[in-house]
Amino acid sequence: xxxxxxxxxxxxxxxxxxxxxxxxxxxxxxxxxxxxxxxxxxxxxxxxxxxxxxxxxxxxxxxxxxxxxxxxxxxxxxxxxxxxxxxxxxxxxxxxxxxxxxxxxxxxxxxxxxxxxxxxxxxxxxxxxxxxxxxxxxxxxxxxxxxxxxxxxxxxxxxxxxxxxxxxxxxxxxxxxxxxxxxxxxxxxxxxxxxxxxxxxxxxxxxxxxxxxxxxxxxxxxxxxxxxxxxxxxxxxxxxxxxxxxxxxxxxxxxxxxxxxxxxxxxxxxxxxxxxx
Numbered sequence: 001x002x003x004x005x006x007x008x009x010x011x012x013x014x015x016x017x018x019x020x021x022x023x024x025x026x027x028x029x030x031x032x033x034x035x036x037x038x039x040x041x042x043x044x045x046x047x048x049x050x051x052x053x054x055x056x057x058x059x060x061x062x063x064x065x066x067x068x069x070x071x072x073x074x075x076x077x078x079x080x081x082x083x084x085x086x087x088x089x090x091x092x093x094x095x096x097x098x099x100x101x102x103x104x105x106x107x108x109x110x111x112x113x114x115x116x117x118x119x120x121x122x123x124x125x126x127x128x129x130x131x132x133x134x135x136x137x138x139x140x141x142x143x144x145x146x147x148x149x150x151x152x153x154x155x156x157x158x159x160x161x162x163x164x165x166x167x168x169x170x171x172x173x174x175x176x177x178x179x180x181x182x183x184x185x186x187x188x189x190x191x192x193x194x195x196x197x198x199x200x201x202x203x204x205x206x207x208x209x210x211x212x213x214x215x216x217x218x219x220x221x222x223x224x225x226x227x228x229x230x231x232x233x234x235x236x237x238x239x240x241x242x243x244x245x246x247x248x249x250x251x252x253x254x255x256x257x258x259x260x261x262x263x264x265x266x267x268x269x270x271x272x273x274x275x276x277x
Contacts, residue, residue, distance in 0.1 A: 006030050006031060007030070007031045007032075007033060007069060007070050007071050007072065007073070008025050008030050008031065008032050008033070008071070008073055008074065008075065008123075009032075009033045009034075009035070009066045009069075009071035009073065009074035009075070009120065010022060010025070010032060010033070010034045010035070010044075010048070010074065010075050010076075010077065011035055011037050011062070011074060011075070011076040011077075012034055012035065012036050012037060012038075012039075012041065012044060012076075012077060012078045013037060013038040013039060013076075013077065013078025013079045013080040014038055014039030014078050014079045014080075015039075015078050015079045015219075016221055016246055016247070017077045017078055017219055017244065017246060018034075018041065018044060018077045018078040019041060019043045019044060019047075020129060020132070020246060021075060021077050021125070021128060021129055022034060022043070022044055022047045022048060023043075023047060024128040024129050025128050026047055026048075028128065031049045031069075032047065032048045032049050032050075033048065033049065033050045033052075033065065033066065033069040033071050034047075034048035034050070034051045034052070035052050035053075035054070035062050035065050035066065036051065036052070036053040036054075037054075037062065037078075037080065038078065038079070038080050039078070039079075040053055049069075050065075050069055052065045063118060066120060067118075071120060072119060072120055072121065073120070073121050073123055074115060074120050074121070074122055074123065075122070075123050075125060075127065076108070076111065076122065076125075076214070076215050077125055079186065106166075108212070108214070108215040108216060109212075111215075112214060112215070122214045122215070123214065124213040124214055124270075125213060125214065125215065125217050125244075126213055126217065126244075126270065129244070132244045132245055132246065132248070133240075133241055133242070133243065133244060133245070133270075134238055134239070134240050134241070134242075134243050134244070134245040134248075134264040135240060135241075135264060136240030136241065136264050136265065136266035136267070137240070137263075137264060137266075138261065138262070138263050139245075139252055139255075139262040139263070139264055140252055140255050140256050140260065140261050140262045141256050142256070142259065142260075142261045143261060143263075144235050144261050144263055147175070148202055148234055148235040148261065150176070151173040151174065151175070151176065151202040151204075151235070152173075152202055152204060152235060152237040152263060154173060154176055155171045155172075155173040155178075155202060155203075155204030155237060156204050156206055156237060156265060158171050158173075158178060158181075158204075159171040159181075159204045159205065159206040160206050160209060160274065162181055162182070163206055163207065163208045163209065164208060164209050164210075166208070167181065167182075167183060168181055168182030168183050168190065169182060169187070169205055169206055169207070169208070169218050170182035170187045170190050170191070170203065170204065170205040170206075171190075171194075171203075171204050172190065172191060172193075172194025172195060172201050172202070172203055172233075173201060173202045173203075173204065174197075174198040174200065174201040174202065175198075177198075179193075179194035179195070179197045179198060179201060180193045180194025180195075180197075187205060187220075187224060187227075188223055188224060188226075188227040191203055191224070191227040191228055191231065191233065192227055192230065192231055194231075195227075195228070195230070195231025195232065195233050196231060199231075199232045200232055200233070200234045201231065201232075201233045201234070202233065202234060202235045202236075202237065203224075203228055203233050203235070203236050203237070204236075204237040204238075205218055205220060205224075205236070205237070205238050205239075205243070206218070206238075206239050206242075206243075207239045207242040207243055207267075207270075207274070209273055209274040209275065210273050210274075211242060211270055211274075213270040213271060217242070217243070217244055217270070218238075218239070218242075218243050218244070219243065219244035219245070219246055220236070220238055220243065220244075220245060220246070220251065221245075221246035221247055221251060222246075222247055222250050222251055222254060224236070224251075225251055225254045225255050225258065225260060226254070228258070228260055229254075229258040229260070233260065234259070234260060234261065235260065235261045235262075235263065236255070236260060236261070236262045236263070237263050237264075237265065238262070238263070238264050238265070239264065239265055239267045240264035240265055240266055240267050241266075241267055241268065241269045241270065242267050242268075242269065242270050242274075243264070245264075
């Protein structure tokens with residue numbers, strides 16, 4: 001098929017973010033080709049001009065779909081579980097990801113490089129949804145207590161170091177004690193694991209110090225608040241200007257109803273490195 005100007009490809013994982021991006025792309029009248037690499041979505045299947053879900057996420061199948069529909073610009077969005085990635089042998093082999101280092105950043109960097117060699121530019125995730133980046137400040141009615149503020153500051157320092165190592169981006173803190181650090185299980189599972197140890201914990205989720213805006217921008221949504229409510233957590237700290245707030249009105253309303261304060265730290269915008277003391 002001949003290349004069509006403006007055709008956008010979407011390599012989608014699980015979660016709400018790919019659906020949000022898809023609807024934003026279509027609201028601009030642009031053709032959308034979606035390849036569901038992980039999970040499935042009836043909304044994506046309905047919204048996209050072409051939707052394809054490879055049975056085993058075969059790399060050749062993914063690329064053939066993009067080329068057949070004339071895709072020259074693409075985005076990657078959603079959650080790709082690390083256990084799922086381990087099962088995607090053909091994709092990892094095609095990306096030439098070393099078997100001794102399959103952290104998120106190296107994997108996505110290899111993806112961006114390989115797409116570029118195929119004539120497909122990987123776009124920033126915020127290209128169509130920049131308005132979803134959290135604004136700095138206290139976003140809820142309740143401000144953090146002095147004890148919560150201290151845990152938020154401590155948690156941010158620890159979480160940023162873990163994010164820099166590409167281990168995880170979330171920590172759970174109570175009284176200066178780290179209860180949980182996110183790893184392969186994901187944010188919500190880490191919240192539940194840490195919160196089970198002590199009530200009224202604080203959750204901090206950060207961006208990487210050198211966050212690449214093309215992939216894996218951290219996001220929080222209603223599911224994050226629900227996990228915090230389950231374990232009686234009291235405060236959520238995120239990065240302003242560097243983190244996506246999905247379904248903002250619902251997140252704030254449900255946090256207020258649960259007595260959870262949400263604070264977005266005043267951070268440099270995406271593309272600017274963060275250096276913590």
